[in-house]
Amino acid sequence: MMSVLRLGHRLARDPRISTHCGLVARALGADEIIYSGEHDESLLKGIEETVQRWGGPFSVRYEANWKKCIAEYRKKGYKITHLTMYGVSLKKSKMKKHKKMLIIIGGEKVQPEVYQMSDYNVSIENQPHSEVAALAVFLNECCRPKKFRNAKMRIVPQEKGKRVIEEK
Numbered sequence: 001m002m003s004v005l006r007l008g009h010r011l012a013r014d015p016r017i018s019t020h021c022g023l024v025a026r027a028l029g030a031d032e033i034i035y036s037g038e039h040d041e042s043l044l045k046g047i048e049e050t051v052q053r054w055g056g057p058f059s060v061r062y063e064a065n066w067k068k069c070i071a072e073y074r075k076k077g078y079k080i081t082h083l084t085m086y087g088v089s090l091k092k093s094k095m096k097k098h099k100k101m102l103i104i105i106g107g108e109k110v111q112p113e114v115y116q117m118s119d120y121n122v123s124i125e126n127q128p129h130s131e132v133a134a135l136a137v138f139l140n141e142c143c144r145p146k147k148f149r150n151a152k153m154r155i156v157p158q159e160k161g162k163r164v165i166e167e168k
């Protein structure tokens with residue numbers, strides 16, 4: 001089980017990047033994304049629509065209290081991995097791949113407690129970039145590709161051009 005917790009969503013600035021976090025989480029093998037920060041119903045709806053169209057299982061929800069969320073996942077046996085440019089490079093990190101992992105990605109400012117509450121603080125190179133890129137690289141390294149079910153749309157890969165099958 002791989003869950004993603006996206007901290008600090010801001011209605012005025014983040015709908016697009018937070019949507020991309022959800023799309024990357026789903027496409028690259030995570031099981032769910034939890035959004036914290038400002039509540040944004042259309043963000044949740046957008047990800048749910050993608051699941052309906054392109055398949056699942058993948059779930060999305062909002063959680064106002066991120067500290068409670070981290071504590072609950074720890075209790076359930078999840079290892080907490082925070083992606084941050086200040087962490088130890090994924091290539092050098094002592095992080096092991098665990099069956100249950102909660103991956104935390106931040107927004108503009110990440111509270112100091114997040115660093116303390118995490119089992120691992122991992123960087124994707126020690127340079128600033130983005131939560132979308134960090135999550136994509138991390139999942140690509142640490143997650144197995146998922147078989148999507150109940151999709152309405154399916155891509156048939158092509159050397160050139162596009163082919164999409166609509167399931168009846």
Ligand code: SAM
Nearest residue numbers: 083084085105106123124125127129130131134
């Ligand atoms: N000061 C932040 C930090 O701790 O990485 C950079 C803020 S960045 C706008 C938002 C989020 O992108 C961060 O909270 C982190 O999850 C992710 N991020 C950015 N650069 C990263 C890197 N080099 N390695 C891992 N995660 C990164």
